[in-house]
Amino acid sequence: MSGIQLSQDGYVKVHITDDGMAAYVTVYAPKNGGRSVTMQEVLSAIKDAGVVEGVDYGKLADCLKEDNLNKPVLIAKGTEPRDGIDGRLEYRFAKRDQERKPVEREDGKVDYRNLNLFVSVSQGDVLVVRTPPIPGVPGVTVTGRKIMPKTGRNYPLPRGKNTVANEDDTQLLAALDGHVSIVDGKVTVNTVLEIPGDVDYSTGNIDYIGDVRIRGNITAGFTVKSGGDIEVIGVIEGATVIAEGNIVVKNGITGGHKGLVSAGGSIFARFVENARLEAEGDVIISEAIIQSVVMANRTVRVEGRKGVIVGGTIQAGEEISARVVGSHLSPHTVLEVGINPQLREERKVVYQDYNEKKRAFENLNHYLQSYQKMAVSPESLTPKRKEALANMLSEYQKLKKELEELEKRRQEIDEELNRLQYGRIKVADIVYPGVQITIGQAQYHVNDPVRFVLFTLKEGDIKIEPLR
Numbered sequence: 001m002s003g004i005q006l007s008q009d010g011y012v013k014v015h016i017t018d019d020g021m022a023a024y025v026t027v028y029a030p031k032n033g034g035r036s037v038t039m040q041e042v043l044s045a046i047k048d049a050g051v052v053e054g055v056d057y058g059k060l061a062d063c064l065k066e067d068n069l070n071k072p073v074l075i076a077k078g079t080e081p082r083d084g085i086d087g088r089l090e091y092r093f094a095k096r097d098q099e100r101k102p103v104e105r106e107d108g109k110v111d112y113r114n115l116n117l118f119v120s121v122s123q124g125d126v127l128v129v130r131t132p133p134i135p136g137v138p139g140v141t142v143t144g145r146k147i148m149p150k151t152g153r154n155y156p157l158p159r160g161k162n163t164v165a166n167e168d169d170t171q172l173l174a175a176l177d178g179h180v181s182i183v184d185g186k187v188t189v190n191t192v193l194e195i196p197g198d199v200d201y202s203t204g205n206i207d208y209i210g211d212v213r214i215r216g217n218i219t220a221g222f223t224v225k226s227g228g229d230i231e232v233i234g235v236i237e238g239a240t241v242i243a244e245g246n247i248v249v250k251n252g253i254t255g256g257h258k259g260l261v262s263a264g265g266s267i268f269a270r271f272v273e274n275a276r277l278e279a280e281g282d283v284i285i286s287e288a289i290i291q292s293v294v295m296a297n298r299t300v301r302v303e304g305r306k307g308v309i310v311g312g313t314i315q316a317g318e319e320i321s322a323r324v325v326g327s328h329l330s331p332h333t334v335l336e337v338g339i340n341p342q343l344r345e346e347r348k349v350v351y352q353d354y355n356e357k358k359r360a361f362e363n364l365n366h367y368l369q370s371y372q373k374m375a376v377s378p379e380s381l382t383p384k385r386k387e388a389l390a391n392m393l394s395e396y397q398k399l400k401k402e403l404e405e406l407e408k409r410r411q412e413i414d415e416e417l418n419r420l421q422y423g424r425i426k427v428a429d430i431v432y433p434g435v436q437i438t439i440g441q442a443q444y445h446v447n448d449p450v451r452f453v454l455f456t457l458k459e460g461d462i463k464i465e466p467l468r
Contacts, residue, residue, distance in 0.1 A: 009034040014049035020141030021078035081139030084152030120209035128172040160186030326432030336438040338423030425455040
């Protein structure tokens, strides 16, 4: 019996990798005439091993092929999980110190006055767009165990003061007009733009939709524009300052004959020197206006303890009042009331434009009349001369129409100015020689000092009355 070898049936082994993501089947061949493994036995083996997912039934038949006997054959693969994709936030405004840069001019030079540090927004503007995370897809092992994916990170809208979210929480909107900033990671809209120090190269120019409060000065050469009021704790130094509302300067306005301070409302300051002011409402100065051009549609008042107007031109629609006008040094000082200053400026521009166009029209008309007297037939002209004649006729018609419109506007302005034959000038102390008083179309030159007077217009002449 010792030389007899016993037969051995074939058998199946199933191996699952440690991570559960693959299953291998090894079919062992029979020995000495033993029975071969059947497909049913293979199926039973993988079932007993718990392999239920990712089975490639085509590979099961390969396990039984003679070439693959005694070799592991991959018959099942698990599915890897697909991780979620992070959501994101898209800021629709430039965040400070990131995208905001000085403006580069056409010549390649950088304009450090325009730093774009402050961003104005209107109610309803989209500030941030939120993209929600995309969920992941779970994986599964060959034994059916779920593998959970990494969840995509969700970024909630950074909702701060004066902002609102839309219905599906994917957009952050401005709840009102203002300027946008990020405070403690939250997007915030403020109605008042606060500048803690000076407006200079550290801030650049400012163009803001709402109110602006400046704790320091507005330095020379810079521009501040506001859709509301502007408050300056320091001084305005040769800058351009334009507000649709009021301008309040706790100290003074110095121009160096540069810049402009213009308000859709009124202007308030302690003093004005070598500056240009324009106001739709009043200009109210507590101490002095010196060598400046000041225009107000209503009143100009310098009524503080000093209350001085010296030099320059002061224009007001209704009233100018001060304690002292001019000085013993006799600087030329012009006070004009009973006239809309802006209308007066427009009148100068319209008259100048009318006269220039009138001369051009008359020259063109003279040339066309001379041409007509020559009785030259247009058919005999060269193409270039025909084109030149056509251009002259076109320009003639254009100038004629423009002159008619300017003449109409001239008449409207003159009629309005004639209606403005009112207004008064009040001087609580003294008017020095060298002061020119204009009320409406009438003028009066002060040659001798006068005190405590009221200048008014009576029957076309300026009347001087004692101030009561």
